[in-house]
Amino acid sequence: MPIVEFDAVRKNFGDFAAVDGVSLKIYPREFFALLGPSGCGKTTLLRMLAGFETPTSGRILLDGQDISTVPPNRRPVNMMFQSYALFPHLNVRDNIAFGLKRSNRSKSEVEDRTAEMLNLVQMNDFASRKPHQLSGGQRQRVALARSLAKNPKLLLLDEPLGALDAKLREQTQFELVNIQEKLGTTFIIVTHDQEEAMTVATRIGLMNRGSLMQVATPSEIYENPNSRFVADFIGDVNMIEGTAGKVTKRDGEAYAEVKTMSAATLKARCGVPVSSGEKCWLAIRPEKIAVSRTRPRSAANLVSGCVDDIAYVGNLSTYHVKLADGSLIKAQTANRERIARREITWEDEVWLSWSPDAAIMLSD
Amino acid sequence: MAAGLRRYLLIVVPYAWLLVFFLAPFFIVLKISLSDLAVAMPPYTPTFDPSAGWEGFKAFISQLDFESYIFLATDSLYVNAFFSSLQIAVLSTFLALLVAFPMAYGMARAPDWLRPLLVMGVILPFWTSFLIRVYAWVGILRSEGLLNQFLIWTGIISEPLQIMNTPVAVYIGIVYSYLPFMVLPIYATLEKMDESLLEAAIDLGCSRVKAFWLVTLPLAMPGIIAGCFLVFIPAMGEFVIPELLGGSRTLMMGKTLWNEFFSNRDWPVASAVAIVLLLTLVVPIVIFQRQAERQQEAGR
Numbered sequence: 001m002p003i004v005e006f007d008a009v010r011k012n013f014g015d016f017a018a019v020d021g022v023s024l025k026i027y028p029r030e031f032f033a034l035l036g037p038s039g040c041g042k043t044t045l046l047r048m049l050a051g052f053e054t055p056t057s058g059r060i061l062l063d064g065q066d067i068s069t070v071p072p073n074r075r076p077v078n079m080m081f082q083s084y085a086l087f088p089h090l091n092v093r094d095n096i097a098f099g100l101k102r103s104n105r106s107k108s109e110v111e112d113r114t115a116e117m118l119n120l121v122q123m124n125d126f127a128s129r130k131p132h133q134l135s136g137g138q139r140q141r142v143a144l145a146r147s148l149a150k151n152p153k154l155l156l157l158d159e160p161l162g163a164l165d166a167k168l169r170e171q172t173q174f175e176l177v178n179i180q181e182k183l184g185t186t187f188i189i190v191t192h193d194q195e196e197a198m199t200v201a202t203r204i205g206l207m208n209r210g211s212l213m214q215v216a217t218p219s220e221i222y223e224n225p226n227s228r229f230v231a232d233f234i235g236d237v238n239m240i241e242g243t244a245g246k247v248t249k250r251d252g253e254a255y256a257e258v259k260t261m262s263a264a265t266l267k268a269r270c271g272v273p274v275s276s277g278e279k280c281w282l283a284i285r286p287e288k289i290a291v292s293r294t295r296p297r298s299a300a301n302l303v304s305g306c307v308d309d310i311a312y313v314g315n316l317s318t319y320h321v322k323l324a325d326g327s328l329i330k331a332q333t334a335n336r337e338r339i340a341r342r343e344i345t346w347e348d349e350v351w352l353s354w355s356p357d358a359a360i361m362l363s364d
Numbered sequence: 365m366a367a368g369l370r371r372y373l374l375i376v377v378p379y380a381w382l383l384v385f386f387l388a389p390f391f392i393v394l395k396i397s398l399s400d401l402a403v404a405m406p407p408y409t410p411t412f413d414p415s416a417g418w419e420g421f422k423a424f425i426s427q428l429d430f431e432s433y434i435f436l437a438t439d440s441l442y443v444n445a446f447f448s449s450l451q452i453a454v455l456s457t458f459l460a461l462l463v464a465f466p467m468a469y470g471m472a473r474a475p476d477w478l479r480p481l482l483v484m485g486v487i488l489p490f491w492t493s494f495l496i497r498v499y500a501w502v503g504i505l506r507s508e509g510l511l512n513q514f515l516i517w518t519g520i521i522s523e524p525l526q527i528m529n530t531p532v533a534v535y536i537g538i539v540y541s542y543l544p545f546m547v548l549p550i551y552a553t554l555e556k557m558d559e560s561l562l563e564a565a566i567d568l569g570c571s572r573v574k575a576f577w578l579v580t581l582p583l584a585m586p587g588i589i590a591g592c593f594l595v596f597i598p599a600m601g602e603f604v605i606p607e608l609l610g611g612s613r614t615l616m617m618g619k620t621l622w623n624e625f626f627s628n629r630d631w632p633v634a635s636a637v638a639i640v641l642l643l644t645l646v647v648p649i650v651i652f653q654r655q656a657e658r659q660q661e662a663g664r
Contacts, residue, residue: 050567051567052563071566072563072566072567073566073567073568073569073570073571077567078567078568079563079564079567081560081563081564082560083558083560085558085560085561085563085564087561087564087565087579088561088583089582089583098565098568098578099567099568099569102568102569102570102574103569146568147567150568150569
């Protein structure tokens with residue numbers, strides 16, 4: 001049974017539909033990420049769950065009960081705010097105890113639970129400090145402890161790591177996952193950072209313009225995007241326009257031939273059902289394309305071009321290869337060799353090849 | 365070296381200003397308060413004569429005494445005036461807070477484009493002379509004034525209310541005049557407040573009222589304290605408002621001071637009143653400065 005269920009939820013701000021008919025089920029112990037560009041409605045969805053916004057239409061069920069009309073202070077749901085919203089006039093301990101003191105708990109229970117939370121986020125030594133005396137990472141941990149203190153059924157995290165620098169963020173992502181696994185609380189995180197969503201979440205809901213585009217596990221959403229938007233938003237991708245040709249089935253998967261604008265014929269797995277003659281797009285991840293100076297003996301998909309640019313980022317190099325028709329294709333290789341021994345350089349004629357499974361065909 | 369000298373000059377100028385225009389007059393007033401009344405010009409004795417030398421100076425010092433202060437403490441008029449001033453200042457500060465807080469709260473919650481206009485609205489009265497604004501209240505409050513005409517027209521009352529020349533008029537005058545000094549510091553603290561703090565409080569189980577008490581009010585406290593001092597300090601020594609609106613029955617320090625000085629020509633007693641008033645205000649001013657310092661530290 002899902003712990004949270006959105007049932008055709010809409011939210012309008014004036015004429016603008018911030019959330020446009022979202023239906024979604026989230027299950028207990030999940031770490032669910034709502035991902036999308038800014039303004040896609042993910043924060044509005046989260047705020048409706050917390051109770052700060054009421055749906056224009058549709059229902060939100062928590063444990064099977066409609067909570068659309070329950071005020072935020074009566075919901076067994078807590079939120080960790082993007083700005084952390086720590087009370088500046090209270091020290092760390094009182095911030096964490098704030099919610100506990102508002103519930104029917106005895107003084108000793110409040111103290112025990114606060115100590116437990118301080119322990120969980122390793123802030124024991126800072127319990128008497130005020131928020132302005134803490135670093136960004138410490139504030140983040142206090143905010144997490146405060147939102148977890150009441151042992152909510154559901155923890156909502158609104159861009160919880162947005163204010164941290166890259167290195168700390170990476171480390172904190174794993175801490176978050178550890179804490180979630182330890183407590184078993186259902187976490188719903190809102191983020192615009194796809195890497196963060198991929199790292200922490202067990203499932204991702206990708207949103208755009210108020211609608212859910214795809215809900216799937218991180219690997220599923222990366223390998224099998226169901227639309228151009230999803231393929232484009234998650235990671236780097238080459239998009240090749242073409243027309244669908246013959247469709248064949250093998251091992252339960254459909255494969256199609258695609259005639260590209262430059263009249264090459266490429267083979268790809270069908271991400272969505274297509275019929276021949278239809279306009280379609282091929283999505284290929286750069287790291288799935290092999291680059292070589294000599295023509296590979298056998299390859300299902302083969303194109304040639306000349307190296308236009310090389311983006312070297314240390315561990316990886318991305319080759320921007322210009323095809324005969326002028327389009328650019330990115331191919332990425334891991335730099336296992338020292339750079340001096342690299343065999344491909346600017347203006348080289350190269351061959352790009354990939355397997356039919358590497359590419360996915362999407363409709364327009 | 366030149367830079368050091370310039371920096372030195374920069375500090376010297378304001379201190380010289382304070383020395384000449386604050387500290388020197390203060391000591392002159394202090395000296396007069398310790399002198400005795402005399403029918404002379406100036407109307408007190410002793411007067412300091414530098415040509416008399418060291419012996420003259422010693423004789424001068426020996427003639428100073430606390431007679432005026434003892435007079436103040438024993439004459440019930442001055443004791444009453446002091447406590448009446450204190451009562452009026454405290455109560456009108458409290459009333460100003462009651463009026464100002466909702467105003468400041470509303471301003472801080474107003475849409476972004478409207479806020480500068482509202483702040484402007486609060487500051488606008490300063491464009492007219494203080495004296496004229498207080499005098500305008502005479503026209504509003506007197507028996508045939510606008511307020512009474514309006515209330516009689518609406519039928520709420522049949523007889524005009526006697527507001528002029530009562531303490532009520534003084535309270536109205538002080539609250540009206542010093543309201544901006546209360547509104548602006550409270551507005552400044554509320555405007556800075558992150559709205560998500562209230563959401564966090566509600567999310568953690570507070571009702572809206574509880575969230576106000578536990579979050580909004582403590583965070584607005586520096587502004588409230590600043591506003592209270594900015595109203596209390598001038599209200600304590602207020603002279604114009606009780607003189608114009610309060611009539612003869614309202615007793616305040618500022619008025620007794622004026623009477624002593626101009627009607628009785630008793631400069632020593634008038635000076636003693638001034639010194640007592642100053643000392644009364646030094647305490648809240650020091651507390652106010654401490655508070656401001658602490659707030660600055662917290663803000664860093």
